[in-house]
Amino acid sequence: MIRVLVYVVIIFVIAAGAAWLADRPGEVVLNWQGYEIRTSLLLAAAGVLAVMAAIAIVWSLLRAVFRAPRAFGSFLGRRRRDRGYRALNSGIIAVGAGDARLARRAADESRALLGPEPLVLLLSAQAAQLGGDGPGARGAFEALAGRADTRLLGLHGLFVEAQRQDEHEAARHFAEQAADSTPRVAWAGKALFEYAARDGDWRTAVAALDANLQAGLIPADDVARTRAALLTARAMEIESGDPEKARILASEALKLQPGLTPAAVLAARLLTRSGNVRRAAKVLEAAWRVEPHPDLADAYATVRPGDSVRDRMKRMRRLAEIRANHPEGSMAIARAAIDAGDWDAARGALEGLARAPTERVCLLMAEIEEREHGDEGRVRAWLTRALSSPRDPVWMVDGQILDHWLPVSPVTGKVGAAEWKVPPLAPPSRHPVALDAGPFDQPLASVEARPLPRIEHHAAPVAPAPSSEVVAAATAALSLEPSLIEVEPVEDTASAKPAAEPGPPTPEPAKSAPVSASAASPSVTEPVPPRAGPTVAGPSRPEASPAPPSVPVAVASASETTAVAVAAPSEALPAARSEAGPTGAEAAAKPAPQADHPAARPAPTSIRPTALAVDKAAADGKRSKEIDEEEAGPGDRPLILGQPDDPGPTAPDPEDEAARRRFRLF
Numbered sequence: 001m002i003r004v005l006v007y008v009v010i011i012f013v014i015a016a017g018a019a020w021l022a023d024r025p026g027e028v029v030l031n032w033q034g035y036e037i038r039t040s041l042l043l044a045a046a047g048v049l050a051v052m053a054a055i056a057i058v059w060s061l062l063r064a065v066f067r068a069p070r071a072f073g074s075f076l077g078r079r080r081r082d083r084g085y086r087a088l089n090s091g092i093i094a095v096g097a098g099d100a101r102l103a104r105r106a107a108d109e110s111r112a113l114l115g116p117e118p119l120v121l122l123l124s125a126q127a128a129q130l131g132g133d134g135p136g137a138r139g140a141f142e143a144l145a146g147r148a149d150t151r152l153l154g155l156h157g158l159f160v161e162a163q164r165q166d167e168h169e170a171a172r173h174f175a176e177q178a179a180d181s182t183p184r185v186a187w188a189g190k191a192l193f194e195y196a197a198r199d200g201d202w203r204t205a206v207a208a209l210d211a212n213l214q215a216g217l218i219p220a221d222d223v224a225r226t227r228a229a230l231l232t233a234r235a236m237e238i239e240s241g242d243p244e245k246a247r248i249l250a251s252e253a254l255k256l257q258p259g260l261t262p263a264a265v266l267a268a269r270l271l272t273r274s275g276n277v278r279r280a281a282k283v284l285e286a287a288w289r290v291e292p293h294p295d296l297a298d299a300y301a302t303v304r305p306g307d308s309v310r311d312r313m314k315r316m317r318r319l320a321e322i323r324a325n326h327p328e329g330s331m332a333i334a335r336a337a338i339d340a341g342d343w344d345a346a347r348g349a350l351e352g353l354a355r356a357p358t359e360r361v362c363l364l365m366a367e368i369e370e371r372e373h374g375d376e377g378r379v380r381a382w383l384t385r386a387l388s389s390p391r392d393p394v395w396m397v398d399g400q401i402l403d404h405w406l407p408v409s410p411v412t413g414k415v416g417a418a419e420w421k422v423p424p425l426a427p428p429s430r431h432p433v434a435l436d437a438g439p440f441d442q443p444l445a446s447v448e449a450r451p452l453p454r455i456e457h458h459a460a461p462v463a464p465a466p467s468s469e470v471v472a473a474a475t476a477a478l479s480l481e482p483s484l485i486e487v488e489p490v491e492d493t494a495s496a497k498p499a500a501e502p503g504p505p506t507p508e509p510a511k512s513a514p515v516s517a518s519a520a521s522p523s524v525t526e527p528v529p530p531r532a533g534p535t536v537a538g539p540s541r542p543e544a545s546p547a548p549p550s551v552p553v554a555v556a557s558a559s560e561t562t563a564v565a566v567a568a569p570s571e572a573l574p575a576a577r578s579e580a581g582p583t584g585a586e587a588a589a590k591p592a593p594q595a596d597h598p599a600a601r602p603a604p605t606s607i608r609p610t611a612l613a614v615d616k617a618a619a620d621g622k623r624s625k626e627i628d629e630e631e632a633g634p635g636d637r638p639l640i641l642g643q644p645d646d647p648g649p650t651a652p653d654p655e656d657e658a659a660r661r662r663f664r665l666f
Contacts, residue, residue, distance in 0.1 A: 098130065107124040334364050
């Protein structure tokens with residue numbers, strides 16, 4: 001708008017001048033070299049203006065010709081610079097997006113177009129960091145640190161790279177350089193303080209803390225606790241070399257934090273060495289008033305060298321009165337009473353705490369029981385109770401239990417973070433439990449299968465009924481065909497006798513044998529009720545015919561196996577029965593044995609058939625039957641279960657004198 005007004009004004013002035021000349025006509029005469037030139041004033045003015053315009057045009061053309069190379073170079077430079085800044089922008093965006101490849105390409109392009117400018121060097125360093133190129137990043141940051149305007153930026157980058165490579169000495173060196181050049185840099189002051197505290201350089205740590213406080217880098221509220229911890233650590237360090245300065249530092253720490261137990265104990269110990277016992281006692285009493293601690297009690301007990309145990313106990317009572325009804329006071333009195341051998345006083349001090357004792361209370365009670373009575377039972381009882389009792393306060397920092405106070409946290413490196421408090425219900429163990437490698441560490445396929453433990457009946461075994469009836473009862477309970485069962489004799493060394501001396505006839509016991517109720521519950525057994533009459537059937541054979549070997553019968557269980565031997569020929573059964581006792585019919589007429597008699601208790605037996613065992617039993621029984629028929633003579637037949645036995649008298653057979661029979665099912 002202003003430009004338009006200017007143009008309008010200029011046009012108006014020109015028009016006004018032309019009008020003024022037109023209103024005042026005149027001539028212009030020029031005499032030069034004998035020539036005379038006459039023209040009007042208006043035309044002369046127009047000619048002058050035309051000449052001036054021509055001169056200006058010619059000058060502009062000449063100037064453009066002479067400045068063309070430089071202008072062309074400037075044009076190319078501007079174009080190159082624009083391309084470089086576009087690449088720089090793309091690289092910064094790629095770094096923010098996490099595209100290391102694009103960032104590296106953009107950094108190379110911008111560096112080629114723009115040269116080693118600060119932003120280009122910074123982009124190159126960040127692209128190298130993003131791509132994991134440590135040497136490249138350090139080179140870029142070193143280039144930045146070499147420039148005066150970007151020195152602090154380069155030192156910070158070198159500090160970060162040194163921390164990534166765990167080069168703490170180099171990182172500390174870069175932080176010191178940054179702090180020297182710019183004292184108010186937050187990261188440099190914090191790094192110097194942390195490294196000094198971690199390395200145990202308490203003097204440098206205190207100086208760095210003061211510098212950070214003056215620079216306003218840390219709040220004043222956190223300085224007191226941190227400075228007290230540093231002064232205490234410094235006092236502990238120089239305790240043996242410069243005890244007076246150590247005492248001054250400990251006293252200063254107590255002024256900053258009155259309840260700091262390590263500082264109070266150290267100050268009291270140094271005062272005691274210098275002979276100022278009264279002042280040492282006051283220091284401990286002041287700290288006890290803020291926060292009772294067992295270390296304060298121990299230091300207070302020995303504040304005066306050479307005192308007797310009775311004097312120490314009196315001193316403990318005086319200390320406990322400062323914070324009445326505090327558990328630490330009661331335990332301190334109990335400790336002094338135990339050392340003095342005053343068991344009643346020790347028990348009286350712990351009487352109020354024994355109702356809900358902590359771990360230390362239980363240990364003190366165990367010590368009292370051991371030293372007073374030597375009662376190992378009560379000692380073990382108190383020690384066992386200590387395992388499940390609530391924990392006592394301990395030094396803790398960042399969730400870890402410490403054996404003693406530490407100025408710096410071993411977990412985070414924070415100064416003054418240790419606290420005296422009760423640990424949580426399940427604190428981390430100081431000594432991790434190592435579990436032995438067992439079958440739980442192995443795959444299931446590699447673990448060896450073991451049978452289930454056998455549950456024996458607690459009653460004493462009895463002389464069983466004839467083996468054939470036991471087999472018949474087992475067969476009925478298992479719903480198996482008799483042909484699927486084989487009888488296998490088993491020698492009983494406890495009851496076997498020579499054939500020449502047969503034992504006297506004994507009454508036949510009640511025919512009962514425990515049989516498992518089902519295959520699904522093998523540990524449950526129930527007796528088979530006795531039945532009167534014959535138990536084993538078979539046709540009568542002449543006495544002269546030889547007795548073939550007994551036919552094996554086997555009934556298997558999953559864990560334990562028992563077998564019952566049965567005489568195959570019927571001729572041997574009456575003789576064996578006459579030697580063992582009366583038959584089933586005769587036993588029915590006689591009174592049954594009493595319940596408490598050994599003969600009335602069932603023998604332990606376990607039967608656990610499975611489908612696979614039944615199939616195999618059928619195949620084996622069929623094969624055994626064919627073999628027996630081939631081997632049997634014209635007057636011999638295999639034993640058929642379920643037929644009535646022949647009670648006729650036969651010669652006794654010593655092989656059937658076994659008092660117990662066990663059977664196995666395959």
